[in-house]
Amino acid sequence: MASLALMACGSNDPDTGRDTAEPGSSAAAQSDAKVGLAFDVGGRGDKSFNDSAVAGLDKAKAEFGFESEELSPNASGSDRGDNLRQLAEDGFNPVIAVGFAFAESLQAVATDFPDTTFLIVDDASVKSPNVKALLFAEEQGSFLVGAAAALKSKTGNVGYIGGVETPLLKKFEAGFVAGAKQVKPDIKTQVKYLSQPPDFSGFGAPDKGKETANGMYDAGADVVYAAAGGSGVGVFQSALAKKTLAIGVDSDQYESVGDPTLQPVILTSMLKRVDVAVYESLQKFLNEEELPAESVFDLSTDGVGYSTSGGFVDDISTQLEELKGKIISGEIKVPTTP
Amino acid sequence: MSLLTEERQEPVPVAPTPSRFDPRRLLLAVAAPLLAALVALAVSSVALIASGSNPFTVYARMLSEGTTLRSLLITVNNAVPLYLSALAVALGFRMGLFNIGVQGQYQLAALLAAAAGAAVTLPGPLHIAFVIVVAMAVGALWAGVAGVLKTARGVSEVISTIMLNVIAGGLAAYLLTTYLQERVEGSNNSRTPLLPESARLPDLDGLLLAVGIEPPQGTRLGGFLVVAIVVGVLYALVVSRSRFGFELRATGLNPSAAVAAGVDAKRMTVVTMLLSGAIAGMVGLPQLLGQSYSYGLDFQTGLGFTGIGVALLGRGSPVGIAFAALLFAFLERSSATLQRIDVPTEIYVIMQGSIVLSVVVAYEAVRRAGVAQAERAVRRATEPGAAVDA
Numbered sequence: 185m186a187s188l189a190l191m192a193c194g195s196n197d198p199d200t201g202r203d204t205a206e207p208g209s210s211a212a213a214q215s216d217a218k219v220g221l222a223f224d225v226g227g228r229g230d231k232s233f234n235d236s237a238v239a240g241l242d243k244a245k246a247e248f249g250f251e252s253e254e255l256s257p258n259a260s261g262s263d264r265g266d267n268l269r270q271l272a273e274d275g276f277n278p279v280i281a282v283g284f285a286f287a288e289s290l291q292a293v294a295t296d297f298p299d300t301t302f303l304i305v306d307d308a309s310v311k312s313p314n315v316k317a318l319l320f321a322e323e324q325g326s327f328l329v330g331a332a333a334a335l336k337s338k339t340g341n342v343g344y345i346g347g348v349e350t351p352l353l354k355k356f357e358a359g360f361v362a363g364a365k366q367v368k369p370d371i372k373t374q375v376k377y378l379s380q381p382p383d384f385s386g387f388g389a390p391d392k393g394k395e396t397a398n399g400m401y402d403a404g405a406d407v408v409y410a411a412a413g414g415s416g417v418g419v420f421q422s423a424l425a426k427k428t429l430a431i432g433v434d435s436d437q438y439e440s441v442g443d444p445t446l447q448p449v450i451l452t453s454m455l456k457r458v459d460v461a462v463y464e465s466l467q468k469f470l471n472e473e474e475l476p477a478e479s480v481f482d483l484s485t486d487g488v489g490y491s492t493s494g495g496f497v498d499d500i501s502t503q504l505e506e507l508k509g510k511i512i513s514g515e516i517k518v519p520t521t522p
Numbered sequence: 523m524s525l526l527t528e529e530r531q532e533p534v535p536v537a538p539t540p541s542r543f544d545p546r547r548l549l550l551a552v553a554a555p556l557l558a559a560l561v562a563l564a565v566s567s568v569a570l571i572a573s574g575s576n577p578f579t580v581y582a583r584m585l586s587e588g589t590t591l592r593s594l595l596i597t598v599n600n601a602v603p604l605y606l607s608a609l610a611v612a613l614g615f616r617m618g619l620f621n622i623g624v625q626g627q628y629q630l631a632a633l634l635a636a637a638a639g640a641a642v643t644l645p646g647p648l649h650i651a652f653v654i655v656v657a658m659a660v661g662a663l664w665a666g667v668a669g670v671l672k673t674a675r676g677v678s679e680v681i682s683t684i685m686l687n688v689i690a691g692g693l694a695a696y697l698l699t700t701y702l703q704e705r706v707e708g709s710n711n712s713r714t715p716l717l718p719e720s721a722r723l724p725d726l727d728g729l730l731l732a733v734g735i736e737p738p739q740g741t742r743l744g745g746f747l748v749v750a751i752v753v754g755v756l757y758a759l760v761v762s763r764s765r766f767g768f769e770l771r772a773t774g775l776n777p778s779a780a781v782a783a784g785v786d787a788k789r790m791t792v793v794t795m796l797l798s799g800a801i802a803g804m805v806g807l808p809q810l811l812g813q814s815y816s817y818g819l820d821f822q823t824g825l826g827f828t829g830i831g832v833a834l835l836g837r838g839s840p841v842g843i844a845f846a847a848l849l850f851a852f853l854e855r856s857s858a859t860l861q862r863i864d865v866p867t868e869i870y871v872i873m874q875g876s877i878v879l880s881v882v883v884a885y886e887a888v889r890r891a892g893v894a895q896a897e898r899a900v901r902r903a904t905e906p907g908a909a910v911d912a
Contacts (some may be wrong), residue, residue: 185670199590200782206526228868253862254861255858255861256857256867258826258854258857258867258870259828259853259854259871260822260823260825260828261822261823262600262809262822262854263596263600263854263855263857263858264820265856266596266858269740269741270858284709284710284711284819285711285819285820287709287711287820288818288820290712290815292740293740296739296740306710307708307709307710307711308705308707308709309707309708309709309711317708344781349695349699350712350819351705351710351711351712352710373759380691380692380694380695380696380697381695381698381699381712381819382629382696382818382819382820382821382822382823383691383823384823474546494706504905
């Protein structure tokens with residue numbers, strides 16, 4: 185058992201040299217921690233959720249100079265648990281599981297590795313003292329971009345496109361619709377999802393995003409919120425063609441979209457700061473602070489929010505900030521289910 | 523289905539067996555897999571070099587990490603659903619039916635079997651058998667729709683099974699997120715209620731220990747392997763030793779000749795689709811009965827499509843498919859290894875694809891070479907002066 189783990193580590197070190205921070209690249213002392221990160225299907229490069237987690241990891245790495253390793257599952261997702269186990273066995277601690285789908289396998293792995301700390305994004309169902317949940321109030325951020333959409337809409341008609349019809353994405357939908365209705369009670373909202381679970385292709389299908397958005401714009405919408413990961417680009421393209429507006433998700437897509445012609449259609453983005461959550465958790469862990477069993481990232485801690493790049497929401501920022509204040513104070517309760 | 527052993531003589535179309543020993547034909551038989559392996563290795567190596575890696579180091583790492591006890595157990599576990607999926611596809615292939623719908627058949631089957639299994643109370647082995655039967659029945663019925671459409675309306679099963687995949691996916695998602703789901707506090711997953719203890723399939727770790735192998739912590743040998751082996755043996759018996767199997771192969775070889783010989787083509791189509799669907803219904807069971815005990819958003823996906831590749835690679839024989847499933851599972855397992863040495867993980871998909879392609883192409887090339895050889899032999903024998911030559 186132990187020899188297997190040792191062998192795996194030993195043979196692994198030279199090869200992961202590329203992953204290790206360059207010596208001297210940071211003034212901070214080199215940490216001897218090893219941080220493992222397990223992606224869900226899709227993995228690095230989705231310009232959205234997963235990349236946000238990597239950004240947090242990279243930021244912490246630049247500061248603390250630790251070794252890290254990332255693993256993506258195979259196409260069917262059958263080896264999610266194996267990947268977690270592999271990282272734990274190779275001595276990575278903490279191990280970050282990006283996505284709720286890890287919950288089931290994490291339960292078993294966390295029991296087998298009681299000395300390893302596991303961080304899981306978007307799930308609070310794993311009950312184990314060494315598992316720390318990173319949770320987000322996505323409905324709050326979505327509420328604000330919903331309000332922004334309604335304030336900017338001239339047709340009184342806005343749309344929501346979810347990547348995959350899961351309970352998590354329903355939370356985005358609930359917040360968005362509630363926010364739009366908050367500022368314009370008689371507004372018309374259209375809701376569509378790109379794929380049905382367990383088919384998660386809706387997070388990586390720009391063509392479907394484009395088609396669905398075309399349909400919504402043709403039906404009268406002039407602002408569409410794309411909570412659809414990599415499919416969002418298709419929605420932006422549709423908005424450009426139809427001379428309408430769209431809203432991004434997770435990261436500031438005005439900055440990350442990579443195509444300057446699409447920037448003018450991105451009204452704002454709902455920020456879900458997985459990067460902040462990962463970075464702050466790693467910071468605490470490396471400073472040997474105790475991590476809470478559940479960390480909730482919401483408007484009050486800027487764990488969720490909306491982006492202002494491009495300056496398209498500057499004229500309505502007072503209204504948005506007012507709503508934000510009301511949510512933080514508890515005056516407005518945002519629903520989590522549609 | 524009576525066993526008519528006297529009808530078993532004619533060779534399987536895909537893997538011709540020589541009636542008498544002929545060194546040239548033997549050479550051809552060995553040439554095909556060898557050629558395929560070489561071509562696949564060459565294509566994979568080119569992909570690796572293009573991505574900036576040394577193919578030999580990569581292969582060495584894949585072998586050394588892929589043959590640890592843990593990797594081998596995981597490979598076998600992951601091969602089981604691929605094997606069942608490929609068997610379902612291969613059964614249809616035998617009579618020229620393309621069941622592209624294994625994906626939808628197993629999704630719907632696993633979901634309904636999970637829900638039914640959690641809803642009833644039965645003693646141990648009966649409970650497991652009940653879940654298996656429900657899964658097979660659902661898979662069979664869903665595939666049967668395509669069979670009936672083909673016989674009654676002439677709808678190509680390729681089109682209808684693809685369409686049925688989409689419907690099954692939507693239906694399963696709808697049922698899962700409405701009637702069949704049990705919400706878990708703090709979870710973003712939707713899943714069916716967990717199967718009770720009595721419906722959980724024991725693993726084979728006891729068997730491993732009995733032969734002196736201690737499985738590594740957290741990795742088990744799934745119990746569904748036994749079921750898969752039984753299904754494989756039954757498949758072989760039915761296809762090669764039964765009247766149904768004979769009619770199946772006869773229809774696949776020459777449909778009009780089979781009909782002329784009294785084979786009821788419509789009945790054969792429906793029955794084959796039902797059987798294929800029943801096998802497909804079991805694809806999700808290794809995970810359901812042995813690992814997750816529920817069907818949820820995180821259920822394994824894509825096994826139906828991978829199964830088509832495995833069936834092509836296995837060339838229709840249960841043993842060939844077993845090896846093909848193990849090879850695919852081995853390559854999948856190596857995706858973790860590839861990532862650890864900074865090789866793009868998509869390489870393993872390229873390897874799978876190039877292996878299937880080169881096998882198909884190699885066998886076709888060898889078949890043509892064989893035909894050409896036979897033609898030459900006939901020409902030589904019939905040409906004037908042939909007798910002198912001989």
